[in-house]
Amino acid sequence: MQEFSELGKTTSPVASGGDVFPELNPAPEQPDDEFAEVCAEDPAPEEEEREIDPYLVIKGVSKVFRKGAARLDKSKPGIVALDGVSLEVGKGEIFGLLGPNGAGKSTLIKVVTGLVIPDGGSVTLGGLDFKADKEAFMSKVGAQIETPVFFNKRSGWWNLKYLADLQGGLPDQRIKDIVEIVGLTERINSRVGTYSMGMRQRLGLAQAIMNKPELLVLDEPINGLDPDGIAQVRDLIRRLRDDYGTTVLFSSHILNEMQTLCDRVAFISKGKLVAVKTKKQIARGLGETTVLTVVCDDPKRAASLITSAYGFRTKVQGERLFVEVRNYNVAKINRKLVENGIEVESFTVKSRTLEEMYRELTR
Ligand SMILES: Nc1ncnc2c1ncn2[C@@H]1O[C@H](COP(=O)(O)OP(=O)(O)OP(=O)(O)O)[C@@H](O)[C@H]1O
Ligand SMILES: [Mg+2]
Numbered sequence: 001m002q003e004f005s006e007l008g009k010t011t012s013p014v015a016s017g018g019d020v021f022p023e024l025n026p027a028p029e030q031p032d033d034e035f036a037e038v039c040a041e042d043p044a045p046e047e048e049e050r051e052i053d054p055y056l057v058i059k060g061v062s063k064v065f066r067k068g069a070a071r072l073d074k075s076k077p078g079i080v081a082l083d084g085v086s087l088e089v090g091k092g093e094i095f096g097l098l099g100p101n102g103a104g105k106s107t108l109i110k111v112v113t114g115l116v117i118p119d120g121g122s123v124t125l126g127g128l129d130f131k132a133d134k135e136a137f138m139s140k141v142g143a144q145i146e147t148p149v150f151f152n153k154r155s156g157w158w159n160l161k162y163l164a165d166l167q168g169g170l171p172d173q174r175i176k177d178i179v180e181i182v183g184l185t186e187r188i189n190s191r192v193g194t195y196s197m198g199m200r201q202r203l204g205l206a207q208a209i210m211n212k213p214e215l216l217v218l219d220e221p222i223n224g225l226d227p228d229g230i231a232q233v234r235d236l237i238r239r240l241r242d243d244y245g246t247t248v249l250f251s252s253h254i255l256n257e258m259q260t261l262c263d264r265v266a267f268i269s270k271g272k273l274v275a276v277k278t279k280k281q282i283a284r285g286l287g288e289t290t291v292l293t294v295v296c297d298d299p300k301r302a303a304s305l306i307t308s309a310y311g312f313r314t315k316v317q318g319e320r321l322f323v324e325v326r327n328y329n330v331a332k333i334n335r336k337l338v339e340n341g342i343e344v345e346s347f348t349v350k351s352r353t354l355e356e357m358y359r360e361l362t363r
Contacts, residue, residue: 052090055247056112056215061085061121063107063271081107082118083271089249091126094241096258097251099268099362105251106146108268109219112249113143125215142213144221148204152193156184156203159192163207170210182206183232197224205233209240216240218250222257230254234261255354259283269362282357291350292323292330297343305340306333325349 066078089095097105110116123130128137164170182202240246267275299321303314313324
């Protein structure tokens with residue numbers, strides 16, 4: 001094994017039809033819902049089946065926050081933060097939590113790190129039950145939750161030394177290496193009170209990886225970071241996983257970062273888990289399926305030409321033809337129609353964006 005300290009819109013390749021094929025008419029209407037649904041379909045489940053070796057297992061976790069009168073009188077409604085959430089994260093997986101503000105992501109992360117006691121359900125890590133084996137469980141976890149709290153009047157170095165001492169101490173060289181990894185070397189001797197938001201995030205990350213965690217839990221670790229900082233955190237997460245087999249559970253609102261980095265993403269809405277998608281399923285849902293709208297003089301003949309040439313699904317509505325296109329054979333389709341004497345008035349391509357997928361799943 002390597003030394004831990006060595007770590008140092010969806011845009012379609014084809015632009016909108018308007019760019020490639022000048023539109024003669026205003027943009028056609030969107031396809032009807034039924035067709036849109038067909039186009040948004042997930043691949044057949046058997047295509048995506050893959051074995052995960054469950055490491056972090058969350059089963060039926062619920063949490064209702066109760067304040068004031070609701071705390072004493074259980075018949076009064078509290079705030080439902082988690083409602084029977086179950087999910088499994090594989091060993092060495094990079095797993096993302098995505099959902100709107102107040103969805104329950106931080107609460108779930110706090111349950112996994114023991115900061116919130118759930119009302120029901122269980123959490124196990126490599127077979128260790130949180131309730132029964134809390135100490136052993138927590139010794140395998142490193143976490144950065146929301147804005148980390150530090151001693152502002154002390155330097156970053158002092159804070160890390162202090163935290164390391166609480167865990168039994170670490171050689172200075174190890175701490176130096178960790179500081180280097182998170183990109184804080186230049187400012188590590190400044191008082192934390194003078195740090196920018198991104199610097200505090202980096203210091204938080206440094207403390208999270210100090211104990212070589214098997215499970216790294218990060219709540220919005222790229223919030224407030226500049227593009228270089230985001231790239232550094234992305235590289236750090238990848239290297240921790242690739243070189244040390246670290247399992248990473250993290251939340252973020254930066255959609256394309258989640259898509260790039262995560263093996264799987266859980267979509268959470270109103271305390272419930274609404275979907276878990278692999279990187280492949282997300283990419284397929286976004287990129288490979290696009291809806292092509294063609295306005296032409298003979299949509300029925302155009303449809304049968306396309307179906308027989310490419311096997312794509314088509315639907316004709318009035319003078320419009322909708323085609324579910326895979327892999328962007330758009331230019332070829334246009335050529336095919338023109339070569340067969342079809343007068344094409346307009347040709348529009350629309351890909352689903354990650355933002356649209358997110359909204360569909362979490363609304
Ligand atoms: N300590 C608390 N007391 C009362 N309610 C709380 C507490 N912590 C969270 N909640 C409520 O639980 C729900 C879920 O909050 P949570 O912080 O988990 O959401 P989130 O998905 O992390 O949101 P964000 O994207 O804004 O960080 C919200 O309605 C929130 O107001
Ligand atoms: Mg949160």
